[in-house]
Amino acid sequence: MPRTPCPQRTQTGLTLIEVLVAAVLLGMVALVVFTTFGLGLRAAWMAQELETASSLAEEALLQRVAEPCGASLRRTDLPEIAPGLAHRYHRQVEVTRLPTGGLWEIRSTVTWTRGGREHRVVLLTRRHVSAACAVAGW
Numbered sequence: 001m002p003r004t005p006c007p008q009r010t011q012t013g014l015t016l017i018e019v020l021v022a023a024v025l026l027g028m029v030a031l032v033v034f035t036t037f038g039l040g041l042r043a044a045w046m047a048q049e050l051e052t053a054s055s056l057a058e059e060a061l062l063q064r065v066a067e068p069c070g071a072s073l074r075r076t077d078l079p080e081i082a083p084g085l086a087h088r089y090h091r092q093v094e095v096t097r098l099p100t101g102g103l104w105e106i107r108s109t110v111t112w113t114r115g116g117r118e119h120r121v122v123l124l125t126r127r128h129v130s131a132a133c134a135v136a137g138w
Contacts, residue, residue, distance in 0.1 A: 054121050056110045057091065089110055091108070
């Protein structure tokens with residue numbers, strides 16, 4: 001008896017298994033992309049907060065070292081924080097005269113709270129006030 005050839009499949013397309021595998025892979029890739037995007041946004045927000053706090057600390061520090069002969073080292077006032085930032089950021093400046101001749105330490109600290117955790121930026125500098133200033137009355 002002669003053999004009859006089997007009819008060839010003429011249907012094209014994807015099977016149900018192939019569609020499910022493709023959907024799972026697409027879901028995994030989407031999850032990675034959206035997670036990475038969220039982490040990037042969080043990092044950008046944290047960088048903005050850190051930059052703002054650093055600017056506020058630097059502003060207070062520069063005010064203390066601005067005047068010749070250290071006159072500004074004895075001031076107790078701080079520059080005001082902009083109204084939009086004052087409710088989030090708190091600034092403190094400590095000025096300490098060191099035991100070595102004419103050396104002062106100025107520490108500017110800015111704190112803020114985000115997500116229930118306190119964050120802090122501390123800038124520290126030292127300034128020398130010469131003996132000539134002491135002779136002149138300082």
